[in-house]
Amino acid sequence: MLKLTFGDRFMVIMIYIFLTLLAFVTFYPFWNSLVISFNNGQDTMLGGVTFWPRDFTLDNYEIVFQDKRLVNAFMISVARTVVGTILSVLATAMLAYGLSKKELVGRKYFMVFCIVTMFFSGGLIPTFLLVRGIGLMDSFWVMIIPSLILVWNMIIFRTFFQQLPKGLEESAKIDGAGYWGIFFRIVLPLSGPVIATLSLFTAVFHWNDWFFPSIYITSENLIPIQTLLQKVLNSNTVSSQMSQIDAGAAAHMGKAANTVTGKSLSMAVMMVATLPIIMVYPFVQKYFVKGVLIGSLKE
Amino acid sequence: MRAESMHRRQFKGNQRLVTRYFRQFDLQMMVIPGLLFIFIFNYILMYGVLMAFQDYNIFEGMAGSEWVGFKHFERFFEDPRFLEIMRNTIVLSVLKILICFPAPIILALMLNEVRHMMFKRAVQTITYLPHFLSWVIVAGFATSILATDNGSLNMALEKINLIDKPINFLSIPEYFWTIIISTNLWKSIGFASIVYLAAVAGVDQQLYEAASLDGASKWKQIFLITIPSIMPVIVIFFILEIGNLLNAGFEDLLLLGSNPVLREVSDVIDTYVYRVGISDGLYSYAAAIGLFKAVISVGLLTLANQLARKSGNSLW
Structure with a gap:
């Protein structure tokens, strides 16, 4: 390693300072919300709660977990994420596998058929009317079916399948296995990394989507957590001075009336909605870095 | 005579195609559901777009609605809010291109200079995270x-005496664009840097060694080696960005701009x-x-690609 000149050293020091600041700015909003969610709401209103809870309490979470609506929304989100991810990845992989076979009759036309859709989207309103037209309105499946097949993911899967060694498939074919058997017993088990990566992105989409349920779903018991959270936060910003109403509702529920506020409750709900992402995040980092690179290779 | 035999061959070919199709019916069964899905959610949808030329009646459906030509397009161009909406769309997009597009490139260049792996990993782990949070x-x-x-x-600004009473940032139009750009930057900078970081890692290390033997400073190496080496990647992402010019944001604007x-300043085409x-x-x-x-988006993408083709990095 060559010795750094003064100018180089100065630049490196500036970079370290800047990156530290960036990490702080990125982390602080998250940390501050976590702190507020563990702090007495009335105490938070006095100001000055930043890095550490001043008046630690679990009341906010106690109320959140007692709220049936919230627990139900959380379960809907879990169900949607699990079902949506499995079905979407399976359906997309199946289409991709079929299209990866050179002997498929009509392959070239089918590919064009798929790729055209990437350049022109119908827009919000026609989609809305189509979904309503086929009777998916206000059902659990409206969160699963319209996003079942993503052409982009299909292309990534297809590229991966085409690169798999042919030998295994050939020998399975000689042993009398059909396309379906080969797909489920040989191809899918060999595709661990790409399945993991695409499942991750699909799952994150399903967990985070709040907008489509907000226009497609009217039944209270089908609303996922992000959509519910949006409603809670929105009612808060429009009338922040009226947030005592939430505290009033809390009084109905039990002891915590004088320790929670609209804000402290919202923060607790936000943390509950973020928790699953934070929990899987450390384990999946290597997959998403890989995933971004597969995706951009095609571009 | 000749034509007839060709016809016959064609017919035989078709017949063979049909036989082949049914012989591989199990393979076809794998693509039929997916293609059917794409047909419904994309092609029927494209037909549905034609309702823009109708006075769509919700009870009659498209078949029973009256065709009105470009009436609704004209109405939009004459809408008193048309100019304002176009301005917001373009200003927010351009601001995102000017700020949110180069920022991850700069971040990747900075991370590349970090030699302490623990520090580098920590910064990466923290800055990638916001991408995974919902709006x-x-x-x-x-x-x-x-x-x-x-x-x-507000607490921080009051503490250093920059202001004497709290500012309600989210209800003052002047601050809105800054808030939107900052939150977008906060959410996207880390994750968007992954691609550039990989590109930077792929640069031939011998170039740097040769340059430092010649006495080039790090600063010079970045501008003369790193940036030119990753230029193709930058150009490709820039093209995609231009094609997205009218996607000025949606969820961010709906959520942060909810105050009437x-x-x-917050209404763009999508909202x-x-x-x-x-x-x-x-x-x-x-x-x-x-x-x-x-329609404008497809046009923009084509245009951007033509520009890129001139520089030798086209998308298609």
């Missing part, structure tokens, strides 16, 4: 930090489509605005 959460964070009642920003006093279409139920009018946007 609801990010908007919640922003609202909480910017709040008048003990939001961290912000409409004059306006949502408001007039879903909230007010003016389906044909909203669909026309959406189609207007889609």
Whole structure:
């Protein structure tokens, strides 16, 4: 390693300072919300709660977990994420596998058929009317079916399948296995990394989507957590001075009336909605870095 | 005679195609559901877009609605809010291109200079995270930090005596664009840097060794080696960005711009489509605005690609 000149050293020091600041700015909003969610709401209103809870309490979470609506929304989100991810990845992989076979009759036309859709989207309103037209309105499946097949993911899967060694498939074919058997017993088990990566992105989409349920779903018991959270936060910003109403509702529920506020409750709900992402995040980092690179290779 | 035999061959070929099709029916069964799905959710949808040329009647459907030509397009161009909406769309997009596009490149260049692996990994882990949070959460964070009642920003500004009473940032139009760009930057900078970081890692190390033997400073090496080496990647992402020029944001604007006093700065094409279409139920009018946007977007993408082809890095 060559010795750094003064100018180089100065630049490196500036970079370290800047990156530290960036990490702080990125982390602080998250940390501050976590702190507020563990702090007495009335105490938070006095100001000055930043890095550490001043008046630690679990009341906010106690109320959140007692709220049936919230627990139900959380379960809907879990169900949607699990079902949506499995079905979407399976359906997309199946289409991709079929299209990866050179002997498929009509392959070239089918590919064009798929790729055209990437350049022109119908827009919000026609989609809305189509979904309503086929009777998916206000059902659990409206969160699963319209996003079942993503052409982009299909292309990534297809590229991966085409690169798999042919030998295994050939020998399975000689042993009398059909396309379906080969797909489920040989191809899918060999595709661990790409399945993991695409499942991750699909799952994150399903967990985070709040907008489509907000226009497609009217039944209270089908609303996922992000959509519910949006409603809670929105009612808060429009009338922040009226947030005592939430505290009033809390009084109905039990002891915590004088320790929670609209804000402290919202923060607790936000943390509950973020928790699953934070929990899987450390384990999946290597997959998403890989995933971004597969995706951009095609571009 | 010749034509006849060709016909016959063609016929035989078709017949063989049909036999082949049914012989591989199990393979075809794998693609039929997916293609059917794409047909419904994309091709029938494209037909549905034609409602922009109708006075769509929700009870009659498209078949029973009256065709009105470009009426809704004209109505949009004459809408008193047309110029304002186009301005917001373009200003927000251009600001995102000017700030949110180069920022991850700079971050990648900076991370590349970090030699302490622990530090580098920590910064990466923290800055990638916001990409995985929903806009609801990010908007919640922003609202909480910017709040008048003990939001961290107001508290900090009061502490250093820059202001004497809290500012309600989310209800003052002048601040809105800054808030939107900052939150977008906060959410996207780390994750978007992954691609550039990989590109930077792929640069031939011998170039740097040769350059430092010649006495080039790090600063010079970045401008003369690193940036030119990753230019193809930058150009490709820039093209995609140009094709997205009319996607000025949607969820971020809906969530952070919910206060009606912000409409004059927060309404872009997409949010306006949502408001007039879903909230007010003016389906044909909203669909026309959406189609207007889609057509311009395809045009922009083609144009950007032509520019890129001249520089030798085209998308297709």
